[in-house]
Amino acid sequence: MIIDDQNYDLIIVGTGAGGGTLAHKLAAAGKKILILERGDFMSAAAQNRSDVDVFKRDQYHAPEQWYDSAGEPFSPQMNYAVGGNTKIYNGALLRLREQDFEAVKHQGGISPAWCLKYADFAPYYTEAEALYQVHGQSSSDPTEPSHSSEYPFPAIEHQAQVQDVVTAIEKQGLHPASIPLSLNLQAEDPTGDAEMYGINPALKYPNVTLKTGAKVVCLHTNPSGRVVKGVEAEIGGQCYLFLANIIVLACGAVNSAALLLNSRSDLHPQGLANSSDLVGRNLMKGLMTAVVQLSKKQNSGVFSRSIYVNDFYWGDQDFAYPMGHIYNTGGLLTDPIFTEAPPMLSVLAKFMPGFGIKQLATHSIGWWAQTADLPDLDNRVRLIGNKIQINYTPNNTEAHDRLIYRWIEILKGVEKSIDGFQPGVLHPKGEAPLAVMAHQCGTCRFGEDPQTSVLDPNCRAHDLDNLYVVDGSFFPSNASVSPALTIMANALRVGEHLIDQLQ
Numbered sequence: 001m002i003i004d005d006q007n008y009d010l011i012i013v014g015t016g017a018g019g020g021t022l023a024h025k026l027a028a029a030g031k032k033i034l035i036l037e038r039g040d041f042m043s044a045a046a047q048n049r050s051d052v053d054v055f056k057r058d059q060y061h062a063p064e065q066w067y068d069s070a071g072e073p074f075s076p077q078m079n080y081a082v083g084g085n086t087k088i089y090n091g092a093l094l095r096l097r098e099q100d101f102e103a104v105k106h107q108g109g110i111s112p113a114w115c116l117k118y119a120d121f122a123p124y125y126t127e128a129e130a131l132y133q134v135h136g137q138s139s140s141d142p143t144e145p146s147h148s149s150e151y152p153f154p155a156i157e158h159q160a161q162v163q164d165v166v167t168a169i170e171k172q173g174l175h176p177a178s179i180p181l182s183l184n185l186q187a188e189d190p191t192g193d194a195e196m197y198g199i200n201p202a203l204k205y206p207n208v209t210l211k212t213g214a215k216v217v218c219l220h221t222n223p224s225g226r227v228v229k230g231v232e233a234e235i236g237g238q239c240y241l242f243l244a245n246i247i248v249l250a251c252g253a254v255n256s257a258a259l260l261l262n263s264r265s266d267l268h269p270q271g272l273a274n275s276s277d278l279v280g281r282n283l284m285k286g287l288m289t290a291v292v293q294l295s296k297k298q299n300s301g302v303f304s305r306s307i308y309v310n311d312f313y314w315g316d317q318d319f320a321y322p323m324g325h326i327y328n329t330g331g332l333l334t335d336p337i338f339t340e341a342p343p344m345l346s347v348l349a350k351f352m353p354g355f356g357i358k359q360l361a362t363h364s365i366g367w368w369a370q371t372a373d374l375p376d377l378d379n380r381v382r383l384i385g386n387k388i389q390i391n392y393t394p395n396n397t398e399a400h401d402r403l404i405y406r407w408i409e410i411l412k413g414v415e416k417s418i419d420g421f422q423p424g425v426l427h428p429k430g431e432a433p434l435a436v437m438a439h440q441c442g443t444c445r446f447g448e449d450p451q452t453s454v455l456d457p458n459c460r461a462h463d464l465d466n467l468y469v470v471d472g473s474f475f476p477s478n479a480s481v482s483p484a485l486t487i488m489a490n491a492l493r494v495g496e497h498l499i500d501q502l503q
């Protein structure tokens with residue numbers, strides 16, 4: 001093993017929503033920071049999701065296999081690159097709703113309260129929205145949480161046919177709202193991400209070093225077991241050891257848990273930070289189903305998502321439990337998750353690559369129905385040897401099914417009231433499969449009690465003095481809105497604490 005001769009103030013592992021944002025927050029503090037990222041920079045061409053290539057099998061999947069609970073291998077849709085999954089995300093940056101931080105009774109069980117509340121996160125949401133140049137507009141959405149100020153940039157306009165649908169939905173008494181988006185408006189890839197707004201500005205500081213192609217495999221503690229001393233990484237087939245005073249993991253909820261489990265030792269036989277036996281458990285990824293409206297009018301297939309509907313977020317007249325969040329996919333040639341959800345266009349794509357897909361995709365309007373799943377000890381990341389196993393059984397499914405069918409009823413009403421659609425035509429729908437790990441969270445939940453949480457409220461491991469986790473792992477419960485803004489806001493919050501620690 002090659003021992004690096006530097007001693008860093010802090011090492012960040014991973015450069016996605018959590019790690020990239022944290023790097024930006026800490027860079028100006030002048031401390032010596034090393035960032036280790038297993039992926040590389042993505043070319044502009046690889047980021048461009050605007051043609052049928054996005055339907056190619058396993059586009060944007062990690063070059064490795066994970067295993068389901070039956071031991072069957074699958075290739076997870078994960079992006080290992082500078083910027084992490086934000087390089088392929090859709091940039092919809094929503095705040096959790098105030099009630100999401102409280103204990104909520106769902107049809108499938110109780111979603112536990114967070115140890116911090118919306119008011120604790122609100123200033124960091126504002127900071128994250130400014131950093132990621134969020135374009136949005138406070139709206140009449142009944143679930144909209146309070147904001148101290150308007151979004152930094154105005155919302156984008158809806159694509160013409162989507163605008164017609166918005167108007168028709170409003171006529172049904174619903175409250176469609178502009179979805180807040182991180183944008184940079186560059187032609188190749190118009191979404192703002194953690195490379196652009198996190199890592200690149202951080203690297204302008206001479207005290208910040210990034211090593212790409214550096215896969216961290218294990219953390220080593222001092223003899224007492226209370227302090228992480230070394231970070232072991234594989235770079236170009238060689239094994240390196242890096243030393244720092246503070247270590248921050250931001251590998252994503254699955255990989256951070258796997259790394260902790262892989263760092264077991266005599267002092268930490270269940271894995272590092274795992275005296276609670278909760279590392280890897282309570283994995284959540286949300287329930288996501290795509291619904292397609294087949295359109296007589298052609299669209300470009302390449303436009304941003306722009307609308308969400310939260311009228312059923314907390315329930316409906318005849319269902320007193322939360323149902324979830326609806327948003328449009330944007331052009332179907334720009335949504336990598338859509339292409340994964342059988343049995344729709346993606347199936348055709350796999351059997352007839354290139355043929356007819358563009359025709360179908362440009363004659364469709366896509367919708368996502370998204371419902372929070374609940375933490376479950378048996379939904380977990382495990383290591384079998386050095387293989388990652390994902391045990392995941394969806395829960396809270398009735399609420400999700402009701403959301404889908406309620407939404408299809410709304411779409412039928414739309415199709416009767418405006419031109420451009422074929423009323424009475426079926427609405428193909430498909431659930432995101434296990435391989436879609438886009439919204440993974442919850443594997444190292446934060447909380448006050450070391451017996452029921454892995455991290456303390458500052459996201460420091462209860463068991464260690466200098467180990468932090470700032471990716472999606474810290475979520476104690478999931479929400480129906482997407483997680484990235486909350487991961488970014490949390491990284492800024494923890495960053496403030498770390499700046500104090502580094503003084």
Ligand SMILES: Cc1cc2nc3c(=O)[nH]c(=O)nc-3n(C[C@H](O)[C@H](O)[C@H](O)COP(=O)(O)OP(=O)(O)OC[C@H]3O[C@@H](n4cnc5c(N)ncnc54)[C@H](O)[C@@H]3O)c2cc1C
Binds near residue numbers: 082255483
């Ligand atoms: C197609 C797609 C669309 C999405 N759209 C949205 C959206 O519109 N809105 C939203 O809120 N969310 C969206 N998401 C989810 C969002 O991207 C994630 O919630 C967010 O990126 C998670 O942040 P993270 O920091 O936890 O992990 P990531 O962003 O995944 O970052 C983890 C980083 O760690 C690196 N890494 C992993 N293991 C190691 C290791 N052992 N050593 C070194 N480096 C390592 C990875 O390469 C990566 O750079 C989407 C996700 C996908 C895949």
